[in-house]
Amino acid sequence: QEQGISQQALAEKTAKDKACMTNLMANLEKKGWIMRQEAPNDRRNRLVYLTPAGEEISDRVRPLIKDFYTQTGQLMGIENLNACSNQLETLYEIFNQF
Known part of the structure; x- marks a missing residue:
């Protein structure tokens, strides 16, 4: 972006x-x-x-990624998705301490 x-x-x-x-x-x-x-x-x-070729790839992939996140949110539910995201952030912070 x-x-x-x-x-x-x-x-x-x-x-x-x-x-x-x-x-x-x-x-x-x-x-x-x-x-x-x-x-x-x-x-x-x-x-x-x-590059222009990179922008073209980005334009083609962006809707697929958005759709993936939309479907994931629908299947998991926004609350579970947010909880999972928070847990992953905590895990990332823990790993960065080593």
Whole structure:
């Protein structure tokens, strides 16, 4: 959703470690779906942009993901879904302590 987001921010949002995110970005770049550029204010930081091909994939996948979440919510119920999400956040925080 954000053009020019840093790899670090993506790693944090997806709970991926730096090595995993670097490999993932390299694969997406090979497919032509993203491009990475050095941040103008910090050359160590890489910013990620969707290419036109990446935008096309995103436009096709986004409705499928939305439908998936809608169906999951209907099957689980919003209260159970929220409780599960809260438990996963707690588990993530616990794991980050190690």
